[in-house]
Amino acid sequence: MGIQISPSLLSADFADLGAEAGRIASADWLHVDVMDNHFVPNLTVGLPVVEALGKASSTPMDCHLMIEDPDRWAPAYVEAGAGSVTFHVEAATAPVRLARELRAKGARAGMGLRPATPIEPYEDLLPELDMLLVMTVEPGFGGQKFLDVCLPKIRRTRDLIDKHGLDLWLQVDGGVSMETIERCAEAGADMFVAGSAVFGADDPDAMVRQLRATAEAAAR
Numbered sequence: 058m059g060i061q062i063s064p065s066l067l068s069a070d071f072a073d074l075g076a077e078a079g080r081i082a083s084a085d086w087l088h089v090d091v092m093d094n095h096f097v098p099n100l101t102v103g104l105p106v107v108e109a110l111g112k113a114s115s116t117p118m119d120c121h122l123m124i125e126d127p128d129r130w131a132p133a134y135v136e137a138g139a140g141s142v143t144f145h146v147e148a149a150t151a152p153v154r155l156a157r158e159l160r161a162k163g164a165r166a167g168m169g170l171r172p173a174t175p176i177e178p179y180e181d182l183l184p185e186l187d188m189l190l191v192m193t194v195e196p197g198f199g200g201q202k203f204l205d206v207c208l209p210k211i212r213r214t215r216d217l218i219d220k221h222g223l224d225l226w227l228q229v230d231g232g233v234s235m236e237t238i239e240r241c242a243e244a245g246a247d248m249f250v251a252g253s254a255v256f257g258a259d260d261p262d263a264m265v266r267q268l269r270a271t272a273e274a275a276a277r
């Protein structure tokens with residue numbers, strides 16, 4: 058698939074999300090951060106907003122669920138129009154059953170890891186997934202500083218994916234910018250979420266293209 062950019066709408070104008078999506082026409086996905094004030098100490102949007110955004114934009118939606126009980130809620134995000142749904146393994150009760158359900162409903166199944174969650178215990182689950190999300194900040198807020206300490210985990214995750222010969226996307230999320238994207242790409246990430254870097258730029262769409270070109274040049 059190559060390098061993909063999924064701008065996070067967390068740093069966009071929430072009063073006009075349809076128009077904000079239109080400002081990043083080069084984006085491969087729209088990253089929608091769903092937070093419930095339980096799994097993370099912040100509250101954002103839920104199903105009705107995802108459903109409305111899906112009607113307002115033709116760019117596929119990559120929903121990042123930072124919520125408790127994803128086993129109950131995640132499948133509804135496929136019905137609301139998400140093309141990819143990522144649940145956090147720390148919150149899921151039955152990650153294999155949930156990934157299978159997401160796929161059966163027609164979406165890509167993603168599994169997210171907080172910075173301190175290791176990948177190794179989940180090696181046997183990899184064939185059940187379409188994407189792994191390695192958080193490079195503590196989830197909950199945009200605009201935080203990239204955690205370098207997560208780079209070795211990105212490398213180890215890429216090695217595991219390659220060892221199993223899987224076509225699994227490796228997403229990084231948190232503090233990704235022109236300063237940090239090269240390191241992530243060198244470590245083996247191929248899908249990049251960027252919120253403040255994209256929507257804080259004078260020309261968000263040009264920033265999407267710049268981030269992609271930089272990651273492509275640095276990719277392993």
Ligand SMILES: O=C(CO)[C@@H](O)[C@H](O)COP(=O)(O)O
Pocket residue numbers: 065067068088090121123194195196197198199200201230231232233250251252253254
């Ligand atoms: O999931 C999250 C935060 O929990 C992210 O998607 C952030 O929204 C990314 O924002 P930046 O770090 O790129 O500003």
Ligand SMILES: [Fe+2]
Pocket residue numbers: 065088089090121230250
């Ligand atoms: Fe996110």
